[in-house]
Amino acid sequence: MGYTKKRKLSEAVFYYYRKSIAVVVFLVLWEIGPRLGLVDRTFIPSxxxxxxxxxxxxxxxxxxIHVGVSLRRAALGFSVAILIALPLGFLLGGWFKRFQEYLNPLLTLLAKINPFSxxxxxxLLFGIGELTKVIIILWVxxxxxLFGTINGVKSIDPLLVKAALAMGTSKLALFWKVVLPGAAPNIFAGLKQGAGTSFFMLIAAEMIGATAGLGWMVLNSQVNFQIPRLFVAVVIIAVMGLLINYLIESLERKVLNWKEESVMN
Structure with a gap:
């Protein structure tokens, strides 16, 4: 028993070592590169x-203050996007499939538009205030x-839906026990992509008429040639994106675990 625990522990240590070694080497090189003069410390600080x-x-x-402002903007835009996209995706993917076929070319065209354009x-529509920044994040x-939800609903086996209806399952129970668990993997894939994109666009959005936020901090640091402060903002944005992605993945594991348990029962 003790041997088994030691083996599992060693395997876990090796797994995390293998996953993190590239990051550790990169960070070490980042520290020693500017100190040894391999890169110009003026432009790339240690x-x-x-x-x-x-x-x-x-x-x-x-x-x-800057982190709080950026988190509020990103969370608001992302939350509103979820509130719109999830119900619309379930409706178009499940209940209005024919209408979705007609609407899909337009939705695809809108999604392909470069957000910077x-x-x-x-x-012009919303000015340069807070609303515009939230709308930009919402748009991306x-x-x-939306497409993750639509594809998730459409990927559900029709036989499962027919079998559930044949057993007298109500529409509400059908949604919670069949549709939502079946569509969950695609939905979470869309959520992770959307969350990552929100932090990508956050920098650009906060460069428009802002006086606070990490994006404003990047622009202001660049204008005033405060390179270490610029890198501080970039590092924090990257860490925030990773944390949000980790939270979504943790929620995904719980939901999919619930899905597997409900299928087994």
Whole structure:
């Protein structure tokens, strides 16, 4: 028994070592490269310089303000996209399939439009205030969630739906026990893509008439040639994106585990 536990522990250690070794090597090179003069420290500061600048911003209370503003914008845009895309995706993928076939070319065309080319239109329609920034994030998030939901619903085996209806399952129970579990993998794939895209567009959105936020911090640092502060914003945006992706994946594992248990029962 003890041997089995040690073997599992060693396998777990080796697994995380293999997963993290490339990241560790990259971070070490990032630290020593500028210090040894392999890259110009003026343009690419070492990690210690970046974290030192990050600590100064934290101590001054400025960094948390920018992080809070960006999180609020990203969360609001992403949440509204989910509230629109999920119900619409279930309706188009399940109850209005014929209408979805007619509508699909238009939705595909809209999804393919470069979001940066929509900036002038959004500014003309909504100004340069907070609403425009939220709308920009909403625009890029809604499409992967919508198409993920539609494809997830359409991928459900029709025989499962017919069998459930034949057993007298109500429409509400059919949705919770068949449709939602069956569509969950595609929905979560769309959610992860949408969440990643929201942080990608956050930088661009906050460069339009903003006075706070990580995107504004990137632009302001570039204009004032404060390179370490610029890298602080970039690192935090990357970490935030990874954390959101991890949270969605954790939720996905719980939901899919519930799906497997419901199928077994």
């Amino acid at each position: 990690l210690s310089d970046i974290f030192s600048n990050m600590w100064q911003l934290l101590s001054a209370g400025k960094l948390l 929509m900036f002038p239109i959004f500014i 998030c809604i499409w992967p969630v």
